[in-house]
Amino acid sequence: MTNIHRAASAKIPDFPVGRPESCPFDPDEIYTRLRAEEPMTLVHCPAGMDAWLISRYEDMRHMLADRSLSSRAAGSDHMLPSYDGHEPLPGFMIQLDGQEHARLRRLLIGEFTVRKMEALRPCVQKITDEHIDAMLAGAGADLVRDFALPISSKVICEMLGVPYKDHEMFQLDSQVLMSFEADEVSRGAATRRLEAYLGELVRQRIAEPQDDLLSRLIARSNDTDRPLEVGELATLSVLLLVTGHETTANMITLGMLMLLENPGKLAELRADPDLIGTAVEELLRYLSVIQFGLLRYATQDVTIGGIEVKAGEWLVAAVPSGNRDESVFPSSDTLDLGRQVRTNLAFGFGAHVCIGQHLARIELQVALSTLLRRIPELRLAEPLAQSEFKRNDIVYGLQSMRVTW
Numbered sequence: 001m002t003n004i005h006r007a008a009s010a011k012i013p014d015f016p017v018g019r020p021e022s023c024p025f026d027p028d029e030i031y032t033r034l035r036a037e038e039p040m041t042l043v044h045c046p047a048g049m050d051a052w053l054i055s056r057y058e059d060m061r062h063m064l065a066d067r068s069l070s071s072r073a074a075g076s077d078h079m080l081p082s083y084d085g086h087e088p089l090p091g092f093m094i095q096l097d098g099q100e101h102a103r104l105r106r107l108l109i110g111e112f113t114v115r116k117m118e119a120l121r122p123c124v125q126k127i128t129d130e131h132i133d134a135m136l137a138g139a140g141a142d143l144v145r146d147f148a149l150p151i152s153s154k155v156i157c158e159m160l161g162v163p164y165k166d167h168e169m170f171q172l173d174s175q176v177l178m179s180f181e182a183d184e185v186s187r188g189a190a191t192r193r194l195e196a197y198l199g200e201l202v203r204q205r206i207a208e209p210q211d212d213l214l215s216r217l218i219a220r221s222n223d224t225d226r227p228l229e230v231g232e233l234a235t236l237s238v239l240l241l242v243t244g245h246e247t248t249a250n251m252i253t254l255g256m257l258m259l260l261e262n263p264g265k266l267a268e269l270r271a272d273p274d275l276i277g278t279a280v281e282e283l284l285r286y287l288s289v290i291q292f293g294l295l296r297y298a299t300q301d302v303t304i305g306g307i308e309v310k311a312g313e314w315l316v317a318a319v320p321s322g323n324r325d326e327s328v329f330p331s332s333d334t335l336d337l338g339r340q341v342r343t344n345l346a347f348g349f350g351a352h353v354c355i356g357q358h359l360a361r362i363e364l365q366v367a368l369s370t371l372l373r374r375i376p377e378l379r380l381a382e383p384l385a386q387s388e389f390k391r392n393d394i395v396y397g398l399q400s401m402r403v404t405w
């Protein structure tokens with residue numbers, strides 16, 4: 001596997017992932033300069049490879065739309081990319097290309113339409129209200145543990161047909177898979193535990209179908225020329241379960257924190273609850289929780305951002321930077337809850353664009369607007385400076401968020 005060393009003498013800097021100490025909501029300050037002066041530059045990624053860092057919005061769309069760039073080479077025996085040469089697990093859609101990817105995406109896409117997700121809104125509302133009732137029975141809560149994480153987990157469990165009673169196991173393992181601090185052994189063990197757990201569930205649904213996504217997926221796949229194997233179904237379910245709760249939960253709490261820290265914006269949203277649709281889009285853009293970048297591998301020479309990227313080289317799209325590109329989003333560093341957005345890149349772009357984006361939007365809209373309406377006095381129980389952020393996870397967010405009212 002090629003490792004890039006175009007400028008052999010210069011040390012390649014690390015992928016800039018930090019958020020400035022002064023503001024936990026902004027991307028690393030270096031991106032403003034990179035977008036202006038060095039929109040394609042080599043960095044060393046936490047997953048081990050050197051890659052062309054893309055910082056401009058248009059270059060990112062170009063990269064993510066280019067079908068000759070592969071997600072596959074990022075495959076390994078765990079969820080995180082590495083270049084140890086392993087093939088991705090069959091069924092691990094996010095790392096598959098071309099027909100292999102399209103086969104899985106086709107089987108799933110009908111489950112995630114805007115109409116189907118809208119039909120889930122009452123269920124999301126009910127789960128949200130139950131958690132707010134429970135919180136209101138006390139004087140304070142941890143918004144991660146008592147609100148965001150259980151809501152997003154229950155919704156994806158309900159959809160897939162996974163028993164929520166097992167949430168501790170899958171939440172812990174998901175956190176291991178999302179962290180760059182976890183070692184290979186722990187990540188491998190977490191993947192195997194989740195695979196075994198969901199593999200068992202798949203076997204149960206094959207024997208006895210229920211009214212859930214997993215059973216419908218099995219039935220739909222059985223109607224094709226090449227039905228999914230148990231292993232593929234288990235891996236696909238792991239992907240949906242992990243991505244289906246972690247990302248949204250992080251976005252709910254970070255979004256709420258952003259609003260609490262900006263009382264003017266909070267008041268604006270309270271005064272006009274209909275703003276929630278654009279407000280969620282804007283929070284997704286502004287906060288860009290996918291912070292370690294979207295990786296692709298060049299299978300042939302390709303020109304992006306004026307640079308000829310050679311076959312065998314890697315590219316990484318820094319979503320937090322693309323979403324602050326001032327040539328696309330005027331006053332990009334200002335949170336504008338009514339912004340008529342041009343599609344931002346929070347959910348990616350192209351063939352792998354997030355399949356759960358409509359679900360995530362609904363969860364965010366319901367969770368944030370219900371919190372504002374039902375707990376008008378909601379405030380942080382400790383100063384922002386004491387908050388602990390997930391600085392070394394693929395998805396940025398808070399470890400915990402103590403609130404009171």
Ligand code: HEM
Binds near residue numbers: 240247248355359
């Ligand atoms: C705020 C919440 C979310 C964010 C920011 C987010 C972000 C993303 C991004 C950036 C990608 C593209 C990855 C790439 O191009 O390599 C992606 C893909 C994906 N997301 Fe999400 N996501 C969110 C919520 C969800 C939810 C709720 C689900 C599941 C139900 C989900 C399931 C997936 C899957 C399965 C893929 C892979 C799609 C494919 O390979 O075709 N995501 N997500």
